[in-house]
Amino acid sequence: MKTVGVLGGLGPQATMDFEARFHQAAQRLIPQLGNSGFPPMVVFYLRHPAVVMGADLKPVQPVQPDPRLLRAAEQLGALADFLVITANAPHLFQDHIEQASGKPVLSMIEVTLEEVQRRTFQTVGLLGFGEPVVYQVPLDRLGIPNRRLPAELRDRLDQAIWAVWEGRETAEDRDAAAQAVDYLRNQGADILILGCTEIPLLLGEQAEAPDLINPAQLLAEAAVRAAIQPA
Structure with missing residues (x-):
């Protein structure tokens, strides 16, 4: 089996969630024998933002990858056959990451767009940290109608996501995510x-609702399938 390189830590809780989903997918897709029924995996927990940040803690414009992200990719590339990234936005730098690592990236964005195109729907709702351009741009290119959050709800969701990164999310943060989902549903989004x-x-x-698409789950399953393909 191929070795999977996981560029994670963005944030840590989501990386651990991906690892669990990956192993659960392996249990479904691979005959099990002790601990040998799982593809090899190397995980790098990046402890810095994926983008270069200014003194105001906002991304420097134009947005550019933090060199530490690319150094992490380089280290993973020496150990893995392909890479996955356990966050959505860093896929904006997929070309940089592939160049630094010397290995292909199995894209969370691509597997998610494939799932969108597989489904029957009228409008896609987009949630993310900040503006979800990593999905908006390709959806617009495909001519797929999409809806996004107004600034107030987006800011509340961003604060909730930040709280998860720091391990201090509250009921109020969870409510912010639920309200964001409800808003897009009420705006006519068939899938989110x-x-x-x-x-x-x-x-x-609530994330298991049939109209919600979880890119981490799709990537975990795709990574297992890629790892068991012949070299």
């Missing part, structure tokens, strides 16, 4: 992309 890997953690069991 949970475009930040902390959002399913905030929603809990």
Whole structure:
């Protein structure tokens, strides 16, 4: 089996969630024998933002990858056959990451867009940290109608996501995620992309609703399938 390189830590809770989903998917897709029924995995927990930040703690414009992200990719590339990234937004730098690592990235964005196109719907609702451009741009390119949050709800959701990163989310934070979902449903979204890997953690069991697409789950299953393909 191929070795999976996981570029994680963005944030840590979502990376642990991905690891659990990956192993659960392996149990379903691979005949099990002790601990040998799981593809090899190397995980790097990045402890810095994925983008270069200014003194005001906001991304420097134009947005650019933090060199530490690329160094982490380089280290993973020496150990893995392909990489996955356990956060959505860093896929904006997929080309940089592939160049630094020398290995292909199995894209969370691509597997999610494939799932969107597989379904029957009228409008896609987009949730994420900040503006979900990593999905908005390709959806617009495909001519797929999409809806996003107004600034007030987006800011509340961003604060809730930040709280998850720090391990201090509250009932109020979980409510912010639920309200964001309800808003987009009320705006006519048939399916919603949970475009930040902390959002399913905030929603809990609500994230299993059939109209919600969880990119982390899709990536976990795709990574197992890729790992068991012949070299």
